[in-house]
Amino acid sequence: MNLNVVNLVGRAGSDAEARWFESxxxxxxxxxxxxxxxxxxxxxxxxxxxMWDKTAKVAADYVKKGSLIGIQGSLRIETWTDRNTGAPRSKPVIRVSRLDLLGSKRDNAAAGMNQYSDGEF
Known part of the structure; x- marks a missing residue:
């Protein structure tokens, strides 16, 4: 059995940054x-x-600096080579499959919904 599940509740350190691809x-x-x-x-x-797809779109629209959010996802290690030193680098990244907007009732009313998952609304 394999298990890779991460659950966190915290505050966004900045506005969510979205990137759209040609695909x-x-x-x-x-x-x-x-x-x-x-x-x-x-x-x-x-x-x-x-975050990807529908969850990413919701995050881009509603996750702002200081927003309280809950997430569920899986942990992966991102690796790359430093351009300046050539040294190998890595950092943990959580691939979010579920996003909960946990702000005030007013914040959630503005969002229209408070729970989003990949492939579901």
């Missing part, structure tokens, strides 16, 4: 800060999120 696909990226429950003095953990 019609949409990719959206955003970083979120997640506070640790153990201490209020700890710095938050930052996670890079990647």
């Amino acid at each position: 019609g696909a949409v990719k959206c990226t955003v970083n979120i800060a997640v506070n640790r429950p153990t201490s209020r003095d700890d710095q938050p953990d930052w996670f890079s999120l990647e």
Whole structure:
């Protein structure tokens, strides 16, 4: 059995950035800060999120800096070679399959819905 599921609730560190491709696909990226429950003095953990298609469109429209969101997705490690040093680099990225907009009722009313998943509305 294989299991790769990540669930997080945090605040967006910036507005979601969308990129449209000639194929019609949409990719959206955003970083979120997640506070640790153990201490209020700890710095938050930052996670890079990647969303595609309908979920990406919703994120691009409604995820703004400071937005409280919940996500479910899978973890993957993105690797590349640094252009300046030639050193190998990597970072964890969460591929989001479900996005929940967790802001105030007013924020959710403006969105019209509060839960989005790849392939579903």
